[in-house]
């Protein structure tokens with residue numbers, strides 16, 4: 001990603017978290033089906049691109065220690081205020097690699113945060129996720145679907161297959177199943193389904209994905 005787009009993305013998200021300090025955390029049940037994997041892991045869980053802390057809270061309610069990680073200081077300070085018992089917060093930009101040792105995690109969550117990058121950057125981030133996962137560890141992901149019409153599906157200038165530069169000057173990718181099978185190809189697919197999410201005001205169409213490190 002170009003420096004300019006990276007800075008714009010950071011500025012865009014910092015502004016959102018500045019404006020939504022009081023927003024109530026909204027958990028949903030997308031991880032519940034995989035309770036045995038999540039509750040069974042012994043290491044802390046990494047919540048990448050944690051944002052408001054929706055998944056951090058859901059994981060804490062499952063009794064997990066969570067490392068909440070985001071590029072935005074405003075997201076992390078909101079999260080620490082709303083969830084003072086969080087195990088750890090870590091500020092990091094995924095484009096710089098992940099600031100964790102090899103084999104640190106049995107479970108990594110990346111909810112709605114892996115669809116902002118060029119294919120090369122996405123593959124680099126996924127390589128990093130594989131590095132920090134133990135062998136047999138699981139990655140839980142949700143990404144935009146090409147059918148996500150209420151949230152700008154395929155609007156703007158297409159700068160790569162299914163990657164768009166939108167009106168905010170930020171990159172946004174919309175996946176189809178073939179994109180997922182290709183981009184996540186280094187993992188074993190455990191679960192892959194297109195779904196409608198009702199966490200936001202309008203229905204959001206996304207893929208729910210569970211991958212296992214081979």
Ligand SMILES: C[S@@+](CC[C@H](N)C(=O)[O-])C[C@H]1O[C@@H](n2cnc3c(N)ncnc32)[C@H](O)[C@@H]1O
Nearest residue numbers: 013049050051054070071093094095111112113
């Ligand atoms: C749509 S929000 C999702 C937040 C949360 N995971 C959830 O589902 O509620 C996207 C999040 O990804 C973060 N993000 C985007 N690009 C990032 C990057 N390069 N490194 C780290 N975090 C990033 C944003 O700061 C934002 O918090």
